[in-house]
Amino acid sequence: MSLEHLLKDSKTPLILGHQNADPDAICSMIAFARLYKSLNPDGAPQLAADDVSRLSNQVLKIFEPEMKVSRAPESDHDLLILLDTNSRFQLGNALQHIPENPSKTIVIDHHERNPEIDLIADHQILHEDKSSTCEIMVKVFSDLGVPIDASTANLLLTGMIFDTRRFFYTGLETLSAAMKLIEAGADYEKCVRSLLIKPDxxxxxxxxxxxxxxxxxxxxxxxxxxxxxxxxxxxxxxxxxxxxxxxxxxxxxxxxxxxxxxxxxxxxxxxxxxxxxxxxxxxxxxxxxxxxxxxxxxxxxxxxxxxxxxxxxxxxxxxxxxxxxxxxxxxxxxx
Ligand SMILES: [Mn+2]
CATH class of the missing domain: 3.10.310.40 (Diaminopimelate Epimerase; Chain A, domain 1)
Structure with missing residues (x-):
């Protein structure tokens, strides 16, 4: 089944990121929820992660103050999506038991491939060569023909800036994806600033x-x-x-x-x-x-x-x- 069909078929997808979710995980999770809503406006996606990093909380406060990321799912799901995560272990204690039906599990990730993922998810979008899961999401939007709005562009660019250490690690494809996001309305300076954090x-x-x-x-x-x-x-x-x-x-x-x-x-x-x-x-x-x-x-x-x-x-x-x-x-x- 194609990604598009999986998403259109689902009423209650559960979107998970790794433990202590960093900005790449959090931003790709929210972007995925947007992608899903544009294909299935009546659906009710849920986001969860076993804790969210302090920096991610700051990013959320700046870009998505209303967004709710719970520590555990609050209701049932009919589709599971793992972002920026390649194993049960990465999900953390609270969530690692959740993946149970590979035919209804999608994984989107850029970490080094973990063979365990074959047992968890039948639907895999894995690109070890990509800078970030957010960069992969830029491609997923375009593959499905879904336009990226300005607020989603801000999130995806922020995730990319974080995982590339402000483009210290980069290449032509990564920079092209970043340009696409700026063209879609992302505010580069605001994204960089959202990642500056003052210690306590x-x-x-x-x-x-x-x-x-x-x-x-x-x-x-x-x-x-x-x-x-x-x-x-x-x-x-x-x-x-x-x-x-x-x-x-x-x-x-x-x-x-x-x-x-x-x-x-x-x-x-x-x-x-x-x-x-x-x-x-x-x-x-x-x-x-x-x-x-x-x-x-x-x-x-x-x-x-x-x-x-x-x-x-x-x-x-x-x-x-x-x-x-x-x-x-x-x-x-x-x-
Ligand atoms: Mn990442």
């Missing part, structure tokens, strides 16, 4: 305090910034990196038996030094604070209960030692 006030205060208390350590050409704050340690690290640090380590001890460390480094720092904040810094630091530490090369943390001040000092020593060891071993191996 308390988070901004924490970042500013961390910046005010910063200590700067120079290790070779690298700038390592350390600071102390008892909340939003990770966000404070990102703030110090934005200010210019190559490595940021922020520790906090909000109560007597709680010691926490967070760290971030630039990609350049890791690529040139091969120092991993996870294994070289936070793992040993975790032991010192009588807890555990680890993470990735560029982002890592540790949680424990003791030796806060000692660990603050040790963190810089660990980086210095790792930079020196890895540099000298590299020189050794290249000669």
């Amino acid at each position: 006030r308390s988070e901004r205060i924490a970042r500013l305090k961390a910046a005010a208390r910063v200590k700067v350590h120079l290790i070779g050409d690298w700038i390592v910034a350390t600071s102390k704050i008892n909340a939003f340690e990770a966000s404070s690290c990102r703030g110090l990196i934005e200010l210019g640090a190559d490595v940021a380590i922020v520790g906090g001890s909000p109560s007597k038996d709680v010691v926490r460390f967070s760290s971030r480094s630039t990609r350049e720092f890791f690529e040139k030094t091969r120092v991993s904040l996870g294994s070289d810094v936070m793992e040993p630091l975790g032991q010192l604070i009588e807890g555990e530490g680890g993470g990735h090369a560029n982002a890592a943390g540790a949680n424990g209960k003791a030796n806060f001040e000692k660990a603050m000092v040790r963190s810089v020593e660990l980086i210095r030692k790792a930079v020196e060891e890895k540099n000298s071993s590299e020189e050794g191996s290249s000669t």
